[in-house]
Amino acid sequence: MNQLGFPSVVTTQEIAxxxxxxxxxxxxxxxSGKEPKDVMEALKVDGKALDKAQWSRWKSGEExxxxxxxxxxxxxxxxxxxxxxMLHARGYDLSSLRRQESETEKALRTVQEELARxxxxxxxxxxxxxxxxxxx
Numbered sequence: 001m002n003q004l005g006f007p008s009v010v011t012t013q014e015i016a017x018x019x020x021x022x023x024x025x026x027x028x029x030x031x032s033g034k035e036p037k038d039v040m041e042a043l044k045v046d047g048k049a050l051d052k053a054q055w056s057r058w059k060s061g062e063e064x065x066x067x068x069x070x071x072x073x074x075x076x077x078x079x080x081x082x083x084x085x086m087l088h089a090r091g092y093d094l095s096s097l098r099r100q101e102s103e104t105e106k107a108l109r110t111v112q113e114e115l116a117r118x119x120x121x122x123x124x125x126x127x128x129x130x131x132x133x134x135x136x
Contacts, residue, residue: 007078007079008031008032008033008077008078008079009031009079010027010028010031010079010080010081010084012084012088012094012095014027014031014081015027015081015084015085015088015094016088016094018081018085020061021061021082021085021086021089022058022059022060022061023059023085024081024082024084024085024086025058025059025065025073025081025082026059027081027085028073028074028077028079028080028081028082029073029077031077031079031081032076032077032078032079034076034077036055037052039055039073039076039077040052040055042072042076043069043072043073043076065082070082070083084097
């Protein structure tokens with residue numbers, strides 16, 4: 001998972017309500033619970049915080065946002081609202097999209113599945129022992 005900020009949930013309905021990419025950028029920040037000035041400070045360019053004018057141009061669509069800045073914005077805010085908005089705008093069904101598992105997520109899932117199997121086997125053994133005690 002690329003999101004570095006505390007993950008924040010953005011629903012498909014919220015994405016669909018936004019009319020512009022700028023609206024999705026604002027949604028990204030709002031869903032994170034962060035103030036725009038905090039987001040601008042986190043998105044430093046050449047050691048300087050993003051200024052209000054550039055943030056405003058991003059929201060209005062007057063200035064494009066390069067991918068590294070988009071990724072930094074989404075990582076900082078903990079959601080992918082602008083990316084999901086772009087997919088929605090291009091006609092993709094957001095409810096059918098899913099993230100790929102990272103190696104860590106895959107390892108965790110594998111261990112959890114193995115633990116669940118072992119617990120199920122242990123429960124069968126316990127049941128068998130209980131039955132053996134009651135019939136003896």
